[in-house]
Amino acid sequence: MKKRRLLISLTALNSIPYCLLPFIFLLLAGLPCRAQLLQPGFDKAEYLELMKISARSTNSPAYYDTFPAPQEFQQVYKSSIMGLDNYWDLWSNGKGKAVISIRGTTTNAVSWLANVYAAMVPAKGELQLEDDFRFSYSLAENPRAAVHVGWLVSTAYLARDIVPKIDSAVKSGTSDFIIVGHSQGGAIAYLLTSYLYGLQRQSAIPSTIRFKTYCSAAPKPGNLYYAYDYEAMTFGGWAFNVVNAADWVPESPISIQTLQDFNNTNPFADKKALVKKQKFPNNLVLKHVYNQLNNPSRRAGRRYQKYLGKMASKFVKKQIPGYQPPAYINSNNYVRTGHMIALAADADYYTRFPDSKENIFAHHLHNAYMYLAAKLP
Numbered sequence: 001m002k003k004r005r006l007l008i009s010l011t012a013l014n015s016i017p018y019c020l021l022p023f024i025f026l027l028l029a030g031l032p033c034r035a036q037l038l039q040p041g042f043d044k045a046e047y048l049e050l051m052k053i054s055a056r057s058t059n060s061p062a063y064y065d066t067f068p069a070p071q072e073f074q075q076v077y078k079s080s081i082m083g084l085d086n087y088w089d090l091w092s093n094g095k096g097k098a099v100i101s102i103r104g105t106t107t108n109a110v111s112w113l114a115n116v117y118a119a120m121v122p123a124k125g126e127l128q129l130e131d132d133f134r135f136s137y138s139l140a141e142n143p144r145a146a147v148h149v150g151w152l153v154s155t156a157y158l159a160r161d162i163v164p165k166i167d168s169a170v171k172s173g174t175s176d177f178i179i180v181g182h183s184q185g186g187a188i189a190y191l192l193t194s195y196l197y198g199l200q201r202q203s204a205i206p207s208t209i210r211f212k213t214y215c216s217a218a219p220k221p222g223n224l225y226y227a228y229d230y231e232a233m234t235f236g237g238w239a240f241n242v243v244n245a246a247d248w249v250p251e252s253p254i255s256i257q258t259l260q261d262f263n264n265t266n267p268f269a270d271k272k273a274l275v276k277k278q279k280f281p282n283n284l285v286l287k288h289v290y291n292q293l294n295n296p297s298r299r300a301g302r303r304y305q306k307y308l309g310k311m312a313s314k315f316v317k318k319q320i321p322g323y324q325p326p327a328y329i330n331s332n333n334y335v336r337t338g339h340m341i342a343l344a345a346d347a348d349y350y351t352r353f354p355d356s357k358e359n360i361f362a363h364h365l366h367n368a369y370m371y372l373a374a375k376l377p
Contacts, residue, residue, distance in 0.1 A: 037095070037096050037097050037175070037176045038097060038176035038178070038210055038212055040212070040236050040237030040238055041237040042237070042240050042339075042341055044373060044374075044376050046178075046214075047214055047216075047240075047242060047341075047373055048370060048373055048374065049070055049071065049072055049073070050099065050101075050178065050180040050214050050216075051067075051182070051216065051366050051369060051370050051373070052067055052068055052069060052070040052071075053070050053073060053091055053099055053101050053180065054101055054104075054180055054181070054182045054185065054216065054366065055067045055366045056069075056070070056075070056089075056101075057087070057088070057089050057101040057102070057103045057185070058103060058104070058106075059078075059087065059103070066367070067366065067367070067370070070091070072093050073091035073092060073093050073098075073099055074091060074092060074093075074094070075089055075090070075091050076090050076091065076092045076098075077089060077090035077165060079158075079161050082157040082158065082161065083114075083153060083154050083156070083157030083158065083320070084110050084111060084113055084114035084150070084153060084154050084157075084316070084319065084320075085106055085108045085110040085111035085114070086102075086103065086111075086114070086154045086157055086158050086188070087102075087103040088100060088101060088102045088103065088158050088161070088162060089101050090165055090169070092169070092174065096173055096174050096175050096176060097174065097176045097177075097178070098169050098174045098176070098177050098178070099177070099178045099179075099180060100162060100166075100177055100178070100179045100180070100192075101180050101181070101185075102158065102179070102180070102181035102185035102186075102188050102189055102192065103181075103184075103185050104181065104182045104183030104184040104185040104186070104217075105183055105184040110319055111184070113150065113312065113315055113316060113319065114150040114151060114153065114154050114184065115150060115151075115184060115219075116150065116308060116312050117148075117149055117150030117153070117308065117309075117312040117313065117315075117316055118148055118149070118150060118253045118304070118308040118309075118312070118332075119149050119304070119305050119308055119309025119310075119312075119313075119328040119332075120146040120147065120148065120149065120222070120223060120328060120329050120331050120332060120334075121146060121147065121149045121152060121326050121327070121328055121329060122143075122145070122146055122329060123137075123138075123139040123140035123142075123145035123146055123147050123194070123222065123225075123226050123229070124137065124138045124139065124140065124141075124143070124145070125137065125326065126326075127152065127153065127156055127326060128322070128323070128324040129153065129156055129157070129320060129322065129323055130320065130321070130322040130323070131322045133156075133160070133322075135156035135159075135160075137152070137155075137156070137195055137198065138195075138198035138201070138202070139191060139194035139195055139198060139226070139229075140194060140225070140226050140229035140230070140233075141229060142225045142226070142228065142229050144223075144225040145222065145223065145225040145226040145228075145229050146222055146223045146225070146226060146329050146331055147191060147221055147222035147223075147226055148187065148191075148220075148221055148222060148253065148334070149309070149326065149328070150312070150316075151184070151187045151188050151190075151191055151221060152191055153316065153320070153323075154184075154188050155188050155191040155192050155195060158188065158192065159192060159195055159196075162192070163196075163199070163205065166196075166205065166209070167205070170205075170206060170209060175208060175209060175210060176209075176210045176212070177209065177210070177211050177212075178211075178212050178213070178214065179192060179193055179196075179211060179212070179213040179214070180213070180214045180215075180216065181215060181216065181218070182216040182217050182218075182366060182369075183216075183217045183218070183219075183249055183364065184219075185216075185218075186215035186216050186217055186218025186219070186241065187215070187218050187219050187220075187221050189213055189214075189215045189218065190213075190215055190218065190221040190222075190230065190241075190337060190338070191221060193211060193213045193230075193233075193234065193239060194226075194229075194230055194233065196209075196211055197211070197233050197234075210238075211238065212238050212239070213234065213238065213239040213240070213338075214239075214240055214242065215239070215240065215241040215242070215338065216241070216242045216369060217242070217243065217244065217247055217249055217250060217364055217369060218241050218243075218249075218250060219249055219250055219251075219252045219253060219334075220250070220252065220253060220255065220334035220335055220336055220337060221334075221337055222334065222335075222337065223261070223331055223333045223334065223335060224261070224333060224335045226337065227335050227336070227337040227338070230337055230338060231337070231338060231339070234338065234339075237339075239338050239339060240338060240339050240340075240341050241336075241337065241338045241339070241340055241341070242340075242341040242343065242369065242373065243340055243341065243342055243343065244343045244345060244363050244364070244368055244369055244372055245342055245343060245344055245345045246345035246349070246350075246353070246355075246363040246368075247363040247364045247368070248360070248363070248364070249364050250336070252334075253308075253332075253334050254304075254332070254334070255332065255333055255334040255335065256300050256304060256332040256333065257333045258298050258331070258333070260298075260330065260331070261331055261333040300332075304332045305328050305330075305332070309325075309328045310325070310328075313325035343369065343372035343373060343376070344372070345363070345372065349368075349371065349372060352371065353368050353371070
């Protein structure tokens with residue numbers, strides 16, 4: 001079949017006057033070719049270009065002027081400040097490819113509130129944010145998947161502004177979008193990616209749109225079941241989290257795994273029956289050991305929800321009038337998510353970026369990540 005198509009193509013080509021061939025080739029060269037726009041897989045040059053964009057998304061000239069300007073993309077849209085001090089901007093190469101860049105944590109206390117509000121909520125549901133703003137979302141298909149509520153609130157506000165801009169860009173000929181975020185922006189990039197894939201499943205946005213995501217220095221966005229779903233959703237090289245091995249931020253939030261976080265089929269599922277099978281006094285010893293291992297983590301989880309859920313939500317309600325805190329799930333099992341690109345902090349790196357007790361972000365900012373990424377093969 002391929003040989004037949006080739007013969008037909010050659011026959012058609014031979015029928016064209018030679019004087020017109022140069023013009024036809026020029027015309028074909030000018031047509032957009034999707035295969036040349038966005039490819040799966042980690043691309044060092046692509047990541048470094050995105051870091052130049054991400055630095056500018058901080059909206060701080062004193063910060064981003066220390067980095068080279070992006071070469072492929074031009075900024076075409078800047079959002080207003082919304083939600084929990086959240087911001088994003090849109091960049092385009094004018095050839096069918098765009099970048100959605102999400103700002104990370106700022107020095108504003110409200111921005112830090114998004115990080116501290118760290119209880120977990122189901123990855124599918126609704127948030128009542130304002131009297132006239134109800135956010136429905138489907139970030140994962142697994143009913144046990146759960147995500148960080150503070151970053152979900154931020155995602156809701158950003159998504160309300162981003163989706164219409166995607167629609168406009170698609171009508172103008174853009175078919176490929178790269179989502180990038182550094183630090184808190186990376187955490188939100190996880191959830192935004194899942195949200196957009198969810199809209200595609202619901203046919204709310206075209207299935208022909210291709211998304212590729214670069215989270216950078218991102219913390220852990222949700223539990224293991226969310227991670228499974230996200231990794232299956234972006235399988236084939238369509239999402240990455242780039243991590244500096246010396247950076248503490250990707251190690252957060254604090255994870256608390258309990259026996260209830262396991263899959264339904266597990267050796268701890270029916271501990272009463274297991275204890276009952278043992279003879280006295282082994283049954284009492286086994287029960288005591290089980291409680292000693294299980295109860296501390298469960299108590300820690302309840303405290304986590306109390307302070308980083310219920311108490312933090314009171315401050316969120318002051319910032320967002322009309323916000324109704326959702327029901328939190330009984331889990332805080334935050335895990336690393338997505339395909340990791342580990343940047344090894346070697347001796348040369350520590351000479352340039354030494355550990356510091358005064359500057360907790362010594363290994364977290366764009367310059368440290370770009371320095372290590374540039375050394376990748």
